[in-house]
Amino acid sequence: MAIRHIALFRFVEGTEPEQVEALAEGLARLPGVIDELGDYRYGPDAGINDGNWDYAIVADCASLADYLAYRDHPEHQALLRNLVRPMVAERAAVQLTTGQAPPDLE
Amino acid sequence: MAIRHIALFRFVEGTEPEQVEALAEGLARLPGVIDELGDYRYGPDAGINDGNWDYAIVADCASLADYLAYRDHPEHQALLRNLVRPMVAERAAVQLTTGQAPPDLE
Numbered sequence: 495m496a497i498r499h500i501a502l503f504r505f506v507e508g509t510e511p512e513q514v515e516a517l518a519e520g521l522a523r524l525p526g527v528i529d530e531l532g533d534y535r536y537g538p539d540a541g542i543n544d545g546n547w548d549y550a551i552v553a554d555c556a557s558l559a560d561y562l563a564y565r566d567h568p569e570h571q572a573l574l575r576n577l578v579r580p581m582v583a584e585r586a587a588v589q590l591t592t593g594q595a596p597p598d599l600e
Numbered sequence: 601m602a603i604r605h606i607a608l609f610r611f612v613e614g615t616e617p618e619q620v621e622a623l624a625e626g627l628a629r630l631p632g633v634i635d636e637l638g639d640y641r642y643g644p645d646a647g648i649n650d651g652n653w654d655y656a657i658v659a660d661c662a663s664l665a666d667y668l669a670y671r672d673h674p675e676h677q678a679l680l681r682n683l684v685r686p687m688v689a690e691r692a693a694v695q696l697t698t699g700q701a702p703p704d705l706e
Contacts, residue, residue, distance in 0.1 A: 497646065497648075498641060498656075498658070500606060500608065500656050500658065502606065502608055502692045502693075502694050504692075535604060535696055535698055536696075537696050537697065537698070539694045539695060539696075540603065540694075540695040540696065540697045542603075542664070542667070542668075542695050543671075543693065543695065545693075546693050546694055546695070547692045547693065547694050548694075549694065550604075550606050550694035550696050552604070552606065552658070552696070558648070561648070562648075565649075584692075586608045586610075586653045586690075586692040587608075587649065587651075587652050587653065588608050588645045588646075588652055588653050588654075588655065588656035589645060589646040589648050589649065589652070590641055590642075590643050590645075590646065590656050590658070591643065591646045592641055592643070
C-alpha cells in the first residue's frame, strides 16, 4: 500500500523570500539522498485563490516502510529543524493510503 | 502548466463515519462528471502520526483552465455545500504549479 504524505504550511509573518528559496533548495536535495522517496512535489501556493496557506510538500512513497524511512531520515529531520520550523507558524498534515499509482497526467 | 490542488480538513467534533462515507461516495462521482479532472485522490488520514488533520483531497489538473473548471463545476460546488461545509471545522488549501507529470510509482 502506497503512502502519500501531504504537509501544508503557513509561514510566520516576516518570512523572507530567501528563506523560501533556501527551503526549496533543501527539499530539492532530498530525493538524491533518500532512496525511499518517490514522486516529490513542493512549492509556494500559486496565488489563484484567497485564503490559501503558503506552501505545500507532497511525498509519494511506495510503502509505509518507505514513508517512515523518509520521515525519519537524518537529512529530512535536519531540514525540518533548520529550515522548516523557524519559518512555520502553522502546519497541517495528512497521510493518505492508496493502492494505485498516479497515472501520467500529460 | 499543470495544477495540483490540495485541500486538508479537520472535521467538526461529532462527525459520524456515515458522513465521511457519504463524502467519499460524492467525491468518487466527480471524475465521471468533470472531464477536466485528472488524477484524483482523497481519503481519511492513515493514523500514522499524531496531530494530523482528518481528511485530504488532491486533484491533479493538466492546466489552470482545467483546475478552474473543476473548482467551479456545479457538481463540485454542490458537494462542497452539501457534504463538505457541514462537517468541516478547519480547511487548509494550496495549489501547486508543476510542469511535470507524476511518474508511475509502482
